[in-house]
Amino acid sequence: MNQICCCQSLSKDSFAELKIIKIRLCGRMKNVFLFSMVQQLAALETIEISECYSLEKIVDMETNNEKETLPKFSKLRSLTLQSLSMFTGFDPVASDGDTRSLFHHKIEVPKLERMELSVLQINHIWSDQTWNNKNQSISPFQNLIHLDVNDCWNLECLWSFSIARHLENLQSLSVSECKMRYIFPQVQGGETKMNNKNAIFPNLKTVKLSNIKSLCKI
Numbered sequence: 001m002n003q004i005c006c007c008q009s010l011s012k013d014s015f016a017e018l019k020i021i022k023i024r025l026c027g028r029m030k031n032v033f034l035f036s037m038v039q040q041l042a043a044l045e046t047i048e049i050s051e052c053y054s055l056e057k058i059v060d061m062e063t064n065n066e067k068e069t070l071p072k073f074s075k076l077r078s079l080t081l082q083s084l085s086m087f088t089g090f091d092p093v094a095s096d097g098d099t100r101s102l103f104h105h106k107i108e109v110p111k112l113e114r115m116e117l118s119v120l121q122i123n124h125i126w127s128d129q130t131w132n133n134k135n136q137s138i139s140p141f142q143n144l145i146h147l148d149v150n151d152c153w154n155l156e157c158l159w160s161f162s163i164a165r166h167l168e169n170l171q172s173l174s175v176s177e178c179k180m181r182y183i184f185p186q187v188q189g190g191e192t193k194m195n196n197k198n199a200i201f202p203n204l205k206t207v208k209l210s211n212i213k214s215l216c217k218i
Helices: none
Strands: 020-024 031-034 046-050 057-060 078-084 101-103 114-120 124-126 146-150 172-176 206-210
Parallel strands (some): 146 172, 172 206
């Protein structure tokens, strides 16, 4: 199976009640949804994908129109991605050279609460462009509560300071088997201290770190 649905013209009610999708060991699949299909997934709450070794992206475009933007996954609350060796990102935005980011500026998941990433060849979770989209009325991941990252050896860091300050509802963080040098962002721009406006993770309650051999400081 190369993709779930190859039809580009779906009726209005197609997949309208789909809440959970779990995919495992689909070795030929290169993408999960076409752009036109995403618009039907208004009720989707959970995506779990594992051991699909040809999968490159979650959403793929039917055209090369760069002006097209992805609609919101308005009810998506849980995202689990595991053992996807060819994975380049959630949406079909071209990477910068060999750099792979999970999220780019064309995707919105405003209600995402839980994210688990394991054995992915990504360099970043968030592209800086994700947070610089002027068309977004709210921080794109403001409802994220739990983040679990495991065995992502190419991951350079979890986030920059500019990204971290938007994750105000994050409560639980778990990181293991990675080679990043630090977990929490370093103050940028020569700042020597943070004020109240720059406070990060005000609701963080639990941090679990395991086997991060290159870690220099938290």
